[in-house]
Amino acid sequence: MHLTAENLAARRGDDLIFVNLSFHLAAGEALVLTGRNGSGKSTLLRVVAGLLRPEKGTVVFHGDGSREGRHPGEVSHYLGHRNAMKNELTVAENLDFWRTFLDETETSAGLSLEEAAEAVGLSGITHLPFGYLSAGQQRRFAFAKLLVAHRPVWILDEPTAALDASADRLFAGLIEAHLAKGGILLAATHQPLGLKNMQELKMTGFAGVDQGVWG
């Protein structure tokens, strides 16, 4: 299993944010994007997740035993800045929605709702409306979405925003477990995640992009 990006370029509005960006991640490997605000971390994550079309280049996921490449968006969990949960629904209803939505054809390797809640340190409150929870509790349950349906690639944008130190460690542990099972991680972060086996890519934004993309 591997994920390969070749010569990616992306544009936001009129500006090229990055060009000629390539990387290769095999099973169990992590790429952490760093760089100042506006340097293009979220843009790259959104391209890999299939939420933004690249200006140029390709990004392909190859699973075990299949020669055909797939877009990584088809096999990824994407956790953006927002939690992608409905405030009016209970935590259980939100997670149930995501499990059904994400788990359609894959084998059911995800955790049960209660197991996922326990894994993020919040068992016993899944009956509450999501909107009643604190910002940190909401982020923990947004992370629980990654556990209720199996996806080999995790794409996380500032996963530890709004979290206390114990949640930082808890998320790092869950990410390590994902990598140990052969998963792939792409994450943008301003805080070190403390991962053992990771590559770092420092994004520079359009400061480094003055040539045209095709020239």
Ligand SMILES: Nc1ncnc2c1ncn2[C@@H]1O[C@H](COP(=O)(O)OP(=O)(O)OP(=O)(O)O)[C@@H](O)[C@H]1O
């Ligand atoms: N929808 C948009 N339309 C036009 N420009 C955008 C849009 N979204 C982002 N940008 C610009 O693209 C650049 C890269 O933004 P991006 O969100 O990828 O940065 P980032 O490294 O993730 O920043 P942060 O650390 O603040 O989250 C910024 O200059 C931003 O203003």
